[in-house]
Amino acid sequence: MADEMDDETREHLKAALWFSIGKIVDEETLRLNTSATPQFIGAFTEMVWTQIENVAQDLESFSHHAGRTTVNTDDVLLITRRNDALHGIMQDFIEKEQATAAKEKNTKIAKGKVVKGRPKK
Known part of the structure; x- marks a missing residue:
């Protein structure tokens, strides 16, 4: 990723x-009544x-190792494997997102907006 990025984009x-x-x-620093230098x-x-x-x-390495060109949630969970608290937070977030997506899909199917896996025209 870093090698593919041009210098202007990197600086932005x-x-x-x-x-x-x-x-x-x-x-x-305001909350703690202290200061921090620009350095x-x-x-x-x-x-x-x-x-x-x-x-x-x-x-990227994890996704390539799995034979994929796209990073997915399994790769993110693998990154967090050594931090139990972060791993738990990420797992909970992913499970909630998957449940929401499944619920929305079921709602669309129930309303007749999807026929055989494709949207109605």
Whole structure:
């Protein structure tokens, strides 16, 4: 992923990440009555960017290993395997999303909007 991204896109994404992290740090420093230097925010941004790149590479590797070209929820759960709390949160989220999707599909079928797996025209 990182190799495929052009420098301009990379810089725009890093700038957006820096801005978001800066806002979060500002809110927390106000709440805690402390301060953070721009150097701290910059270093924190670089650390988060590196983590994002590592996770993206791992997700791509997992999907390729499974013979897929698309990352799916199984790959995300595999990333979280060493963090029990995060894994549980992700598992719960995925299960809720799947239940919602199944419920919506059943509702469409019950209303006659889908015939033999295809939408009515």
